[in-house]
Every structure is written in structure tokens, then in C-alpha cells.
Amino acid sequence: MLTDTGHYTIRPGRASDVDDLARLQAAVQLQAVTGGAPHAGIAAWVEDLLDGHPTVTPDDFLVAEDTATGRPAASLVALRQEWDLAGVRLPVVQVELVGTTPQHRGNRLTERLFAALHQRCDEGGVLVQMIEGIPYFYRRLGYEYALANDGAPSVPATALAAGEGHASVRPAAVTDAEALAKIDLRLTEGTALTCPRDAATWRYEIAGRRPGDLARREVAVLDDGTGVRGYLVHSARLSGAGELVVFAAGCADPGDWPAAARAMLGYAGGRHAAAGEFTGLRLLLDPEHPLARFGPPGVPARQRGWYVRIGDPAGLLGHLLPVLRERWQAAGLRWPEPALTIDLYGRAARLEFTAGELTAVRAVPGVVSPATDPAVHAAVPPGALPQLALGHRTVAQVLDTWPDFLLRDRLTEQFLTAAFPRVPVRVWPRN
Numbered sequence: 001m002l003t004d005t006g007h008y009t010i011r012p013g014r015a016s017d018v019d020d021l022a023r024l025q026a027a028v029q030l031q032a033v034t035g036g037a038p039h040a041g042i043a044a045w046v047e048d049l050l051d052g053h054p055t056v057t058p059d060d061f062l063v064a065e066d067t068a069t070g071r072p073a074a075s076l077v078a079l080r081q082e083w084d085l086a087g088v089r090l091p092v093v094q095v096e097l098v099g100t101t102p103q104h105r106g107n108r109l110t111e112r113l114f115a116a117l118h119q120r121c122d123e124g125g126v127l128v129q130m131i132e133g134i135p136y137f138y139r140r141l142g143y144e145y146a147l148a149n150d151g152a153p154s155v156p157a158t159a160l161a162a163g164e165g166h167a168s169v170r171p172a173a174v175t176d177a178e179a180l181a182k183i184d185l186r187l188t189e190g191t192a193l194t195c196p197r198d199a200a201t202w203r204y205e206i207a208g209r210r211p212g213d214l215a216r217r218e219v220a221v222l223d224d225g226t227g228v229r230g231y232l233v234h235s236a237r238l239s240g241a242g243e244l245v246v247f248a249a250g251c252a253d254p255g256d257w258p259a260a261a262r263a264m265l266g267y268a269g270g271r272h273a274a275a276g277e278f279t280g281l282r283l284l285l286d287p288e289h290p291l292a293r294f295g296p297p298g299v300p301a302r303q304r305g306w307y308v309r310i311g312d313p314a315g316l317l318g319h320l321l322p323v324l325r326e327r328w329q330a331a332g333l334r335w336p337e338p339a340l341t342i343d344l345y346g347r348a349a350r351l352e353f354t355a356g357e358l359t360a361v362r363a364v365p366g367v368v369s370p371a372t373d374p375a376v377h378a379a380v381p382p383g384a385l386p387q388l389a390l391g392h393r394t395v396a397q398v399l400d401t402w403p404d405f406l407l408r409d410r411l412t413e414q415f416l417t418a419a420f421p422r423v424p425v426r427v428w429p430r431n
């Protein structure tokens, strides 16, 4: 892929870009934290992504090259990963390190990079793109807030001071990687959206990154002597507010959680209890996460959102076909017609049924007036589709919020309600 736009060429990254891209990104990201100095943690992260990362290749970067100098003027990276939704693997790209050097701003380079990224994702069957970024900015590029993140209460250091016993928690070693990957597989059996890591990726998280890499985390394992039963992933350093940030926690056996939560929180607090600047634990987890539920009461945090883009809604619904079929079976529902048509105001998805069971999903053109067309069962504004498909909002919530979300009858409402329940987000994205 190579797009020439006059002054700039949009091209894939190369291994030889490493110094330029590390310098570029270090100079533009998190400048409020550094006071305008290059961010060494960002530079180390870029270096890690371009050298030695288990899943990222230089080609995953997209670069806007200044044709006059041959140097990068802007770049982003598309971090490929697979998430798990109710047993179905979902190809996802997380977009990170979006930045333009100040002298090249005003040329819509982000817009051009995203156009190339979306073309690449749509052609490559990457159904979901997500990004955590500048509020509102990515809406302009076709994104919608459709995944909740965060929201669990923060635990103040004083609530941890009781010094719970945490002998069963220790720092992870690379030899724990297989056990950690097995726990991730167990977690895919639950109802949450997850991002399972294989053993190679766990090894990388534990010992593969450069020490200064901003994305480096510390992994601890719950090991009661019988083997590794759970894990806790936290920041390598305290935040500016003195908090240790928890990114993920899991237990192979949900029955372990009451004791595991005490042990993990005690361990995390204990590691920093002596440091004067330690103020508490910031749990970047959903409010229903067992670590939050079985931990001490904390300071409520507002749930935040990740942006999502779905380039091919019918493709996503087709990919989720086994999940939809299972949910309707579990609810005892059989669709009485040959098809259920979901119109997305411009395009549509035709869900086809045999003897009441979903057998195929096809992309079809939308109709001119889905609100009144008798062949349409549901009219869904494009921004609402990812919310429903990823379990961010229920049908009732979307009906409440979007007047142009229209359902033909009660049966359609019942079907879509069963198809799209709320799904907790337990995703620690791969970066």
C-alpha cells in the first residue's frame, strides 16, 4: 500500500524507521507530563514495537513521509490482536501512538493515516478497530464509544494498611507463562469480553520489554504451592498521583476470588506501603470485576469508554453467528420467517434462518426508507450497531437513547434483546 498525496506519501513502516519514529513519537506524546521534553518511555516503547515484539512487525506502523525530506512527518501503529467474545475469536486492531510533528500539523495527516488503516483493516478482515484517545477527536474519523473501560473504585492506601497476608502472591517468572496462558483460556469460558495471551506473549510481558518501555507492566501470580491459580498485572511505577495502577487480574477458578482478592490487593499495597508517595491502587477494571467486588470499598470512579470502529457490520454479525445462535437457543427463541433484516441506514444485514435457526448473515443494500419499509425488521443507526454487537448497551438502553433505532414489532425486540446482552469488558489490550 502506498498513497501519494503530493507533499506526503503514506506507506507502511520499516525496521529502519526505528530511530525516526522513536524520536517523533517521544517528542509529541505525553508532553504535559514531561514539560515539553522527549518522553523516554515512549521512545523505548516504539523501539520495543519495532524490535523483538512477539506480534508487531514494522509493517504494522503507517507512516506519512514528507516527500521533500524522505523523513516521517506523522505515524501510527495498528496493534493486531484477537479478543474473545463468548467463545468466538474476534480480530481487533488497537490503534496507538498517533502523532504528527508540530511543523507538519494542519495537513490532516491523521485523517490520511486512518484512511489507509481502515482500508487495510477492511481488506484484511479485521472487524474491530479500537483506540483510547483524545475525547471526541476520533468520532470525526468514524469511531463511536462502544466499549466501557475502567469504573472500578480506587482503593486508598489506608484501606490496604491492615496488611492482609499475601504470602501466596509472588512476582511472575517466565516459567509461569504456560500456566498464565491456560488461565487466560479458562477466562474465555466466562461471559466477559477478554483478550487472551498465549505463552509467548506472557513471556514477553514478564521479561521481554526494555526496562524503560512505557507499556511495561509487572505481573504477579497467585501460587499457593499447588501451582499458578491467578494473576495480577500492575504498573511498573507509581503514577504522578502516587497510585499503583492495576490493569488486569484473573483467577482460573472463580471460587478462589474472595481469598485471591485479599491476597492480590495486600501484595500490591505491600510492595509500596513503605514509599511515602504511595496513595493507593487505581483499578483500571470494570466495577463488577471480582477484584473490586471482593476488595475493600473504595472511591468510586467514573466509567470511561474506548472508541470503536466497525467497518463491516454484516461481517461482524456473521462472525458472531455461533454466539447469536447460541443465545437464541438458550432463550428458547426460533425466528418464524426466512430472514431478519437489520437496516443500518445505508446498508443492511440480512440474517437468514432455517427452521428458526440462524444459518447465514449477508450484507445487502439498505432501503431508502427503513422506518416504513415492510421488509425491514430493525433500523439501527450505524453508531448504535457496535454498542449492541459488543454488549456495551442493551436494546432497551439504545431504544431509550436513539429515536432512530426502530423495531418492527415485539418479537423483533425480544429477539434482539436476547441476541445482545450486556457484556463485561475484561480486556487488557496487547501492546
Ligand SMILES: CC(C)(COP(=O)(O)OP(=O)(O)OC[C@H]1O[C@@H](n2cnc3c(N)ncnc32)[C@H](O)[C@@H]1OP(=O)(O)O)[C@@H](O)C(=O)NCCC(=O)NCCS
Binding pocket: 028, 029, 030, 074, 098, 099, 100, 101, 104, 105, 106, 107, 108, 109, 110, 111, 132, 133, 134, 137
Ligand atoms: C492529534 C494530532 C495527531 C493531530 O495532528 P494532525 O493529523 O496533523 O491534525 P491537523 O493539525 O491536520 O488537524 C486536523 C483537525 O484535528 C483537530 N485537532 C488537531 N489536534 C487536536 C487535538 N489535540 N484535539 C482535538 N482536535 C485536534 C484540528 O483542529 C483540525 O480540526 P479542523 O478540521 O476543525 O480544522 C497532533 O496534534 C499530535 O500529534 N498531537 C500530539 C500527540 C497526540 O495527542 N496524539 C493523539 C493521542 S490519542
